[in-house]
Amino acid sequence: MGDLPAAGRGRLRGRVAPDAPRPHRAVLRTNAMRAVPGAYGQIGARLVERGYAAIPIIPGTKRPGVPRADGAWTGLDDWQARFRHRLPVEVEVERWSESGAGVGIAxxxxxxxxxxxxxxxxxxxxxxxxxxxxxxxxxxxxxxxxxxxxxxxxxxxxxxxxxxxxxxxxxxxxxxxxxxxxxxxxxxxxxxxxxxxxxxxxxxxxxxxxxxxxxxxxxxxxxxxxxxxxxxxxxxEPPRPPRREAPAGEETPHRRVNDLAMADLGAWVPELGLPKLRRRGGGYVAVPVWRPSHTGRPLEKRSPNLKIHPDGIRDFHDGNRAYTPLDLVMAARGYALDEAFDWLAGRVGYGEGLTIDLQPRRVEMHAGVTVDAETGEVLEAPPAPVDSRDFPDADLRVPGLVGEIADWIMASSPKPIRLFATAAALVTVGTLIGRRVYCGTPRSGAHLYVMTIAGTGAGKERPQEAVRQILDAATGGQRLHTAAASSAASLALRLAERPVQVQVVDEVDKILRRVGHRNANAQEAEMLQDYCTLWGRGMGTFIPNSTTTRGDILIQRPCLSLYGATTFTSFYEQMRSKMVSNGFLNRFLVLPRFERVKVQARVAPEEEVPDAIVAAARRLFEFQDAPPPGVDPRRHLGATATLLDPARPPPLVVVEMTAGAQAIYAACRERDETMLARADHDPLYEAWSRAAELTKRVALIVACGRYAKAGLAGVQVEEGDMAWAQRLVDWSFSLFVTGLRENMAENEHQAGLKAVLGFIRQAGRPVNRSEVYRRVDGRMDARQLDNVMKYLVTSGQVEEMLEKTKGRPRTMYQVAIS
The missing domain is CATH 3.30.2250 (Prim-pol fold)
Incomplete structure (x- = not known):
């Protein structure tokens, strides 16, 4: 790869006076390209896939650092700024995995x-x-x-x-x-x-x-x-010295970094590692270990004669010598001026960790990423493309309580995904009115099975916790949320205790793996059947298939919702045709998010649900509890008092649809019938069989959210509610069927073929065997992967090519061009 000039990118080089001793910086040399991978090579890629910012550690130390081409290591002193808003990119992970680096996380x-x-x-x-x-x-x-x-x-x-x-x-x-x-x-x-x-x-x-x-x-x-x-x-200890405003103005970079450092001593002084460092008088004192004691005392008996204060830095036993922050960093850490500048700038926020470029550096391009040819530092990562498959965020803004809850989840999420926030809001509102509010004829309840899908570490966790928080705050701690059931008996007992509930399940693929496996036991097979039954039994009586220790269990008007999260790989690994034909998967509103979101800089507190949301949610939950006119409130038993009684549900409330909403719903039912007719030739179209029912349920929840503060007085499902629900459900089912067609397999060999082919297709560029193996790690061993790659090449689905390198040619793979 030829050298590319990078105008305006380089390192700030300082000069040391000729008669001054140049500070020495130790450089650790090691065999960077060892045969046995270091700790980073063993687990670094898996950590990044999970959502951890895995950084390399210089062997024999606890310090972050990166290997150089000559086998030496350079300290990664700007790791805080570098990985403040992103995970390591693929070229970084690959380079560090091939070295002997240890591994840590930011x-x-x-x-x-x-x-x-x-x-x-x-x-x-x-x-x-x-x-x-x-x-x-x-x-x-x-x-x-x-x-x-x-x-x-x-x-x-x-x-x-x-x-x-x-x-x-x-x-x-x-x-x-x-x-x-x-x-x-x-x-x-x-x-x-x-x-x-x-x-x-x-x-x-x-x-x-x-x-x-x-x-x-x-x-x-x-x-x-x-x-x-x-x-x-x-x-x-005494509180950290307060930050004061540093003077601005026309300044050199060195002056600006020194001013910022003096204004915020706490951001960098403790990291110098000075002996006997302690806070005193609004600053710090420490032992200046880089010079010997004037009285010959050993280190443990020396006095902290170095005073570091916002008014100045002085060594009182060295002729009252004054230091700038950069001087102090150079003395304490043995850095040259440019190294001290980089280290200090990264801690006081100067340039957000960017280096100042006065000398060009040698750069290379790897898979569209600009990297330093010497250190492997990523200089320019390509912007993430906007994925056209995602549901537009602008179209996810709905009025009422559903929208308010989604806004709060977005504001309190480090990685906000509006699709998942809206899904969590729908499940929450549906649970608050569950077992009591129904819509149209035939009656449709407010319970939903929702599955959110995104990459590891993409932001699936916060909406799950928000569902629990709001339900606890609005219902007085009745805990209308549980985790996934482990068996049919467990599911029956939970519903007997709480006939209305939402099961919040992270890694929902574990349920799919248990109930969909060909060797599933009787309890697991019965649990799958019960989940299917409960989805459509909102108006009837649920009699569990499983024998329990409590005798016969009869649950009138059960209301069970599911809010699950998983990754694309884990979800499609479990796809088998019987999961569609038995009707389990087509009961889910499957909501995938393809494009990763960035970490937002300012995140609202998540520990407290806003009072306005709590008040509206509680008003919705208690909408039937007000006593009728003339009835003594002390003698009135509210509807929520029997909400958890399996045999005695609260009074039923039916919400009607307007003529416009009814017309949209009728069109949805007609579309479902058309899809079922196509299923005679393509069984995957069976997935559409319950799309109209899902549309009506979503519309009902949105409508009730709009009337939450009014206690549902005058509520109707309007045309706008149904139109919005129709668009969301149609988008979901269209992508779901496409995903099944591309990923569903009937055995492990088919699943491996589709997983590898899907990864190579998604990469959009030639990939090597190591990249493929890291992606499928844990699902197949090296021999199985070799067999899969051989089959894909032999069948003409994948092309094999050799890429010239400085050493041995490297085998690359890409999707065959038809």
């Missing part, structure tokens, strides 16, 4: 809100206190001592360190809460002190768990830990 929003609690003590009493406050989690890792636990938190989760007095009176670190802007090293990276790999300590490894599945930890956990550690001698 915590906070880049990794789906992942944070950690680093317990740095083996003291049993202290650990016991900490573990009573920290939530339970299934993911943990350990190095030399202690244990690091993983959680999910808000973007404002505060990092905090906790020291206790040690046996010699010196501070002893017992816990670090690590949040946004921090990173942590993961197994199987080798620990720099022991030379042994970090290890997973709990049930699951992080690369096997999506960020949204980690347990939640609140922003207040630090205060509760501080209170619990007081009996052990904990004393909180």
């Amino acid at each position: 915590l906070g929003p880049p990794s789906g809100g992942t944070v950690s609690a680093d317990i740095d003590t083996d003291d049993a009493a202290i650990r016991a206190v900490l573990l009573t406050i920290l939530p339970d989690t299934t993911v943990g890792k350990a190095g030399r001592k202690g244990e690091t636990l993983f959680y999910r938190a808000s973007p404002t989760f505060p990092s905090r360190a906790f020291d206790l007095p040690g046996p010699d009176g010196r501070p002893m670190r017992v816990l670090d809460l690590l949040g946004p802007g921090k990173q942590t090293v993961l197994p199987p990276t080798l620990h720099p002190e022991t030379g042994e790999p970090y290890r997973w300590t709990r049930l699951e490894a992080l690369d096997g768990v999506a960020p949204g599945d980690l347990p939640w930890i609140g922003d207040d956990v630090g205060e509760r830990i501080a209170a619990a550690l007081v009996p052990f001698g904990y004393r909180p």
Whole structure:
């Protein structure tokens, strides 16, 4: 690949006076292209696919860094700015996977809100206190001592360190809460002190768990830990020196970075690693370790004579020597001026981590991505194309409570997807009126089966949690939400306790895998039949097929909704023709999101549901509870009192459709009949058999949301409600049938063929075998993949070609051009 001049892109080069000793920066050299992959090569790609910002770690250290072509390593000091709004791109993952890099993750929003609690003590009493406050989690890792636990938190989760007095009176670190802007090293990276790999300590490894599945930890956990550690001698440190406004104006880059650094000492001074650093008088004091003691004292006995304050930085035992922030970084970290500038600029927000380009650098193009030829740094990632298959966001704005809930979910989501926010709002409102409100003839309830599909780490988790939050806030904690049932008996017992409920299921493909497998047991087969029955039994009596310990269970007017989430790969892996023919899948409103969304910079608090939404949702939930005129409220039993009684449902309310809405619904039913006629020749058209019924249910929910604040007084399903529902459902079923046609398989061999062919087609460019293997990792081994690739090439579906490289030619694959 030839060199390309990159005008205006380079590194800021500083000069050191000829008579001054040049600061030395150690460069670690290692065999970057080793035969056995390093820790990043083992799990880095899987972490990125899960939604974690996996970054490379220099071997033998805990420091992020990238390999150079000559085998040396360069510190990745701008990793915070680089991965603030994105995951590593494919060319980065591939380069780092081929090196001996360790692996870590950037915590906070880049990794789906992942944070950690680093317990740095083996003291049993202290650990016991900490573990009573920290939530339970299934993911943990350990190095030399202690244990690091993983959680999910808000973007404002505060990092905090906790020291206790040690046996010699010196501070002893017992816990670090690590949040946004921090990173942590993961197994199987080798620990720099022991030379042994970090290890997973709990049930699951992080690369096997999506960020949204980690347990939640609140922003207040630090205060509760501080209170619990007081009996052990904990004393909180003085608050961080406040940030003051730095003067603006016409300045050089160096002057501007120095001014910003003096205005926000807390953003960079603690990361210098200065001995005996502590806060004092609105700033910091520390030992200037780069110069020897004038009295010959060892380090542990030296006084903190370096004073770092917004008014200036001085070393009082070195002739009252003054430092600028850049001077201090150069002295403390052994950097040259350009290295110190890059390091400090990335921490104080100058240029948002961008480098200033005064010298051209050598760049190359890889798959449309501009990279530094020496370090592999991504300079220009191609903009994500707008996927025309997505439902337009502008058309997802609906009036009333459904729209208000969707707006709040969008505002409180790090990765907002309006399609999923609207789906969550529909299921929430439908559950609030479930078992009581029906529409038209034949009667249609307000329960829905919804499946959201997107890539790993794309933003599926927040809408799920919002459904739970709103239902709890509006119903007084009646918990109208549950998780997925594990058997037909479990499903029956749950419905007997809560005849109206929504099951919020992350990774819904696990249900599909159980009930759709050819070796499914009797309980799993019965559960599939019960789910199908419950979808259409809103007006009748549900009698479970399964025998339970409670005798016969009869549930009048059950109202079960499902809100599931999965990935494209996991969903289509489970597709078999019997899942369509038995009517299970065509009961779902399948909502895929193809284009990834960016992390939004400003996220609203998610822990509290807005009062206006709670009030409207509660008014909707209690719309039948007001006593009739002349009845003593103290003697009146509201309709919600019998909502959870399986044999005694509340009074039924029928919402009528206007003539315009009725006409659209009739056209939908006629369309369904046409599709069923086509199913005689193409069975996939059977998926349309319940589209009209779904359209009416969605329209009913939207209409009730518009009349929520009025307690449903005067509610009707209007033409606009039905037209909007028709467009959403038609779009969903059209894409669903197309996806089935391209991905549905009858056996594992067919599934592997379609998965590999789909990935090569989606890439839109030649791909190598390693890329394909990483994508299908866990679904087939190397031999199975080789057989699949051989079949695709032999059958003419895929073309094989050789790409010239500096070494051996590389085999590439692309979809055959017909």
